[in-house]
Amino acid sequence: MWGLLLQCNLAGRAQQVCSALSVEQCLDYEVVKTAVLRAYELVPEAYRQRYRRLTKTVNQTYTEFAREKKNLFEKWCGAGKISSLEQLQELILLEDFKNCVPESVVVHLNDQKVMTLSEAAVIADEFVLTHKNVFPVNRMFHNQPPVTESGVRDRFLGSKLERGHKTVSNRVGDKRVCFYCLDPGHKIVDCKAWKQKMGTKTKSVAFIHSAAAVENSMPSHISGYEPFMLRGTVSLSPDSPAYPVSILRDTGACQSLILDSVLPFSSESYTGTSILVRGVELGCVKVPLHGVCLSSELASGPVKIGVRSELPVNGVDLILGNDLAGSKVFSSPIMIEKPDLFSRVNLSTSFSTVFPDCAVTRAQARKFSDVIDLSDSFIAPSFEPAE
Incomplete structure (x- = not known):
């Protein structure tokens, strides 16, 4: 009865799963429930990645974050069929073991679907022994000591310390001889004696002509x-x-x-x-x-x-x-009641373009000798200011 009521509210992938069941199976609620959950269930690795990558959002409280973290952990354990403390211990140890081995070994372990730490270690050793010839060793360094397991792991993890040690070990077997000083271990290009003799020429300093910045403005004068x-x-x-x-x-x-x-x-x-x-x-x-x-x-x-x-x-x-x-361009002239008629202003100097320079010749002086100067006549005293 419950199976029929459940099918009326299913949609999408769940409805497709129920339609694939037989009539007897559709009447059994537990069978329908198991089939629907299996359709939406992911592999354990997917739940593990979701659990490890989960971070708290800004709009999420710590209580909500803890509850979601717990739900993902339970889904991870449920997908891995963890039902005891020993199985949970194997799950945590196996995850930490995969974090310490190369990625290629992890992919192989996931393909084999190992569930215990001991089984993963055995399969990892078999994988390394089987694929050790993938990286051929140079004959020039055949006298070097064998590479340990830690060296293989550090090679994949990119350890700087191991890379430096490997560089030093490679130089031990270097048989190059300098043609100038006849000392082994370097070439003539790197020979200090050769460089000291030839004299290293330092490169001359090149200067760039700097152009003055052009100001995008008008001249300051007005x-x-x-x-x-x-x-x-x-x-x-x-x-x-x-x-x-x-x-x-x-x-x-x-x-x-x-x-x-x-x-x-x-x-x-x-x-x-x-x-x-x-x-x-x-x-x-x-x-x-x-x-x-x-x-x-x-x-x-x-x-x-x-x-x-x-x-x-x-x-x-x-x-x-x-x-x-408005229409004003120049200010209105200012008028005074008593103008100064005797102001000694040299107009020829102030307005040189209006009063050109002139010279009186002797012929003009004789011509105007008959002209009477009235500057000392009776008109002059009338313009003198009253005392």
């Missing part, structure tokens, strides 16, 4: 922008200290920009908005907008300005665009 340069101050707030800046008026810029090193910008000065700036390279750059207080000849007051780590022109701290300056 002589071409002097007519459009002006001075001003900026601050984060009206109460905070103001810092002087060099301002460049750019009529081709729709957005004003400032260097981030001028003021200590922070999240408090950030307006929460950004703007896309496009240059001659036809690439768009996202620039954050910060609120500052600007004081200059063309624009003053609290403004929103873009902050950049670098500007195209060195020596410029702020680029004043059309968003702040």
Whole structure:
């Protein structure tokens, strides 16, 4: 009865196993259970590898890890049909024995399906004796002592100590003779006397020409922008200290920009908005907008300005665009109520291109000899300042 109820809930491989049983076997619950478990059962070696390779995961508690470790160990023992303490002892010793022998011997022991340590040792000796001619011994070293079992094991395990010992033992039987000093054990290439006579030429040191790094920036001078340069101050707030800046008026810029090193910008000065700036390279750059207080000849007051780590022109701290300056390019002229008419300014020196150098010849002096100089006439005193 239980067998029929169990078959209704089986699927996949278990259902295929039940369908292969006879009618009498399907009615027996123990037969169905054994057949299904045998279908999903692995070999003992598979359970052993799962048990040894199991590690604790991050999302797993130590209690869950211990329970899973125990389940895998029980499956390993169950697959090996371990039912007594002696069989468990043989299982542990056999595993440790396989870890100490070469891999080829382990594969042979697994093929033979040995269950005890003594049986594994006998089969391993037979395997080594049978396959000892696979690695032929060089006739040059036939006088060497026989290789022990530990040497065979270390050869497979890659022991550095045994490899060094083997290298020394190989040099004992070396019959090479140097053609220069006639001493055995080395060639003329390795002869120290020959090298000392010929003189080892040291290789000359080669130097590499190091090219100076090319800075991807404009020249530091701003002589071409002097007519459009002006001075001003900026601050984060009206109460905070103001810092002087060099301002460049750019009529081709729709957005004003400032260097981030001028003021200590922070999240408090950030307006929460950004703007896309496009240059001659036809690439768009996202620039954050910060609120500052600007004081200059063309624009003053609290403004929103873009902050950049670098500007195209060195020596410029702020680029004043059309968003702040509008149509203003130059500042309005400043007028005074009482101009200084007697300021001694040499205009010919200040504006040399407007006033060229001239020389009066004697012929011109005779020509203008009849001209009366009115500088000492009655008009001159009227321009003198009143005392």
